Amino acid sequence: MKTIALVPAAAAIACLIGISSIGAGSAVPPVAPGVEPVPAAAISKATSVCQNCHGPGGDSVSSTFPRLNGQQADYITAQLKNFRDHSRSDPHAQAYMWGMASQLDDTLIAGLAKYYAGQKPQPPQSGGALAAEGRKIYVNGVTAENIPSCQICHGANGEGKGAFPRLAGQHGDYLKKQMEAFRSTLRDNAVMHANTKDMTDSQIEALASYLSND
Amino acid sequence: MSNQHAHVGLPGNLALGLMTLILTALPQTADAVPSFARQTGLACEACHTVFPQLTPFGRTFKASGYTLFNTSKVTDINALRQSVLSLSDIPPVSAMVEASTSVAARANDANSSKISTDFPQQASLFYAGRVSDNVGAYFQLTYDDQSGTIGIDNTDVRFADVAVINGHNVIYGVSLNNNPTVQDLWNSTPAWGQPFIGSPALQMPGATTKIEGPMAQVVAGLSAYADIDNALYVEVGVYRSALQGVSVANNGNLDNDIISSVAPYWRVAYEWDWNKNSWEFGTLGLYSTIVNPTTPAGNKINLSLQDAPTDRFLDTGIDSQYQYIDDETQISVDARWIHETQNLGATNAAGFSTNPSNYVDSFNLTGSYYWNRKLGASLGFFDVAGSSDPLYFGTLNGKPNSKWGTVEVDYLPWLNIKLGLQYTAYVEFNGASSNYDGAGRSASDNNLLYGFLWIAY
Numbered sequence: 001m002k003t004i005a006l007v008p009a010a011a012a013i014a015c016l017i018g019i020s021s022i023g024a025g026s027a028v029p030p031v032a033p034g035v036e037p038v039p040a041a042a043i044s045k046a047t048s049v050c051q052n053c054h055g056p057g058g059d060s061v062s063s064t065f066p067r068l069n070g071q072q073a074d075y076i077t078a079q080l081k082n083f084r085d086h087s088r089s090d091p092h093a094q095a096y097m098w099g100m101a102s103q104l105d106d107t108l109i110a111g112l113a114k115y116y117a118g119q120k121p122q123p124p125q126s127g128g129a130l131a132a133e134g135r136k137i138y139v140n141g142v143t144a145e146n147i148p149s150c151q152i153c154h155g156a157n158g159e160g161k162g163a164f165p166r167l168a169g170q171h172g173d174y175l176k177k178q179m180e181a182f183r184s185t186l187r188d189n190a191v192m193h194a195n196t197k198d199m200t201d202s203q204i205e206a207l208a209s210y211l212s213n214d
Numbered sequence: 215m216s217n218q219h220a221h222v223g224l225p226g227n228l229a230l231g232l233m234t235l236i237l238t239a240l241p242q243t244a245d246a247v248p249s250f251a252r253q254t255g256l257a258c259e260a261c262h263t264v265f266p267q268l269t270p271f272g273r274t275f276k277a278s279g280y281t282l283f284n285t286s287k288v289t290d291i292n293a294l295r296q297s298v299l300s301l302s303d304i305p306p307v308s309a310m311v312e313a314s315t316s317v318a319a320r321a322n323d324a325n326s327s328k329i330s331t332d333f334p335q336q337a338s339l340f341y342a343g344r345v346s347d348n349v350g351a352y353f354q355l356t357y358d359d360q361s362g363t364i365g366i367d368n369t370d371v372r373f374a375d376v377a378v379i380n381g382h383n384v385i386y387g388v389s390l391n392n393n394p395t396v397q398d399l400w401n402s403t404p405a406w407g408q409p410f411i412g413s414p415a416l417q418m419p420g421a422t423t424k425i426e427g428p429m430a431q432v433v434a435g436l437s438a439y440a441d442i443d444n445a446l447y448v449e450v451g452v453y454r455s456a457l458q459g460v461s462v463a464n465n466g467n468l469d470n471d472i473i474s475s476v477a478p479y480w481r482v483a484y485e486w487d488w489n490k491n492s493w494e495f496g497t498l499g500l501y502s503t504i505v506n507p508t509t510p511a512g513n514k515i516n517l518s519l520q521d522a523p524t525d526r527f528l529d530t531g532i533d534s535q536y537q538y539i540d541d542e543t544q545i546s547v548d549a550r551w552i553h554e555t556q557n558l559g560a561t562n563a564a565g566f567s568t569n570p571s572n573y574v575d576s577f578n579l580t581g582s583y584y585w586n587r588k589l590g591a592s593l594g595f596f597d598v599a600g601s602s603d604p605l606y607f608g609t610l611n612g613k614p615n616s617k618w619g620t621v622e623v624d625y626l627p628w629l630n631i632k633l634g635l636q637y638t639a640y641v642e643f644n645g646a647s648s649n650y651d652g653a654g655r656s657a658s659d660n661n662l663l664y665g666f667l668w669i670a671y
Contacts, residue, residue, distance in 0.1 A: 049282065052271055056383065061489065062489060062490055064490065096257070096260055103286070
């Protein structure tokens, strides 16, 4: 993959599609002084491989593939390592990510995590009765039904923190599938299983509606 | 791939004649290749709804030259730290077997049976995967039980790379292939269109367009393409004849259906993706000037390839594909319309056509639904129509018209094993619904029930 040091073939295609200026580093996010830039290898991997499913900058189109833009770096790091050592084994992890993560080293994983954490996330949608119901569960939990407040770990606005993932702006269908997978232990996570085991389908729908951007 | 492949070891004209017969007589079928899964570490579902239909990611993988890999490799660099070797440590080899039984409504002739069993109907070996960092190949050798020989089948060798140009992600590449549209990314174009498998015993209409099969495995094409933001796809290329088992340069034969100079090919498509949906709309075409053409009626001009007159065929088409894909439901709908104008200068002068020019329109509409990639049903509607020319098309009323439909149900106990039952029903065949051959045979006499087993490993 190139970002582009102009090769003749690319120049020809640029002419073909009517692109007049070709700039190097167009996918590189701006870097503030004193902040270490995202390694080029990570940007290359993200733009040539990961974005085929996760979209440009991690803003995926299909709800089969989670949005990664603005996701917590520690969470991405942990998940990629879990894919690599097969400790995360839900169906999509096996079908897609076991292979994708198998040859990633720790340096590249750290670079990818940094790259996606630095991309602008989608805001969650707001409004609607279902979303309002979801917000109540998200903020307060449902004590009588053993559902704790989600914001304690995932942040007041669903932005996540460290190993706790950003939920805000994610695909609703993806959020729903993950909560169902935690509930059924298809996705193995003891804490999230405890948090979701008593959730009803309608509560899951409501939470997904509050947090998602579809 | 297809049931269509060339056969090595036969005399030139006989081989070509057999080839032409097979090319025009059999439905196209297509494959899935587990070596891609081994190379990428991705399950079939990443690239296929159900094999061989591609998902959006499958299209990207193909455009990228089959080079994505997630396995260890053997590498080497030179003194300038440039990569000079990048071999996957497991060769991307796959195998495929098809077996089937067919029951026709009525036997094809007074001597034949209505029932036939083919084991194997076809057996193939593939090299399908990366060759180096930017080069990949889909190469298929097929044993075909109709000829009892092994021959070259669909082949697509690619160079591909990715560039970010002015913020646009561009996959660009070059394909060397042997079948117009075998390099295409959508299942709405001929080489990979439904039905993906068909009975060798099924009677197929005599008329077809050049881009829908007659050139498969008897041409070599070189095309350049760009896939921009996984949305806009542009490709231009040229094809030349590349017969199997014979060489037009030195065999001394008056070979038939040879492309004069090169046949230009073009393709433009746009795909919209949203949530679990994708919709593609595109156009494609091929312009071929043919030396020593064979007519659908079977007449051939046999003159020196150096000064023989030619017929000219312009195929222009539009296609569209819609897909909805999630874990439980996989829906694909494909449509294609090809219009072929036939300027029959050579054929008409030889007295093999009534008109100096004809046309053929071919329309396909197919759809499939799968539940959990396990149980599926497909429907297809096919229509071929054209101008009236008894001499050229060789039909009783002069029309090339045929109409038929297919219904198929599939069961996949595993993602790489498909059991299917397919029924083909003809409404019109070679110009008429009844007595199309003057001997009392009806189009529906060609209806056929076909059961198959398809294993890819």
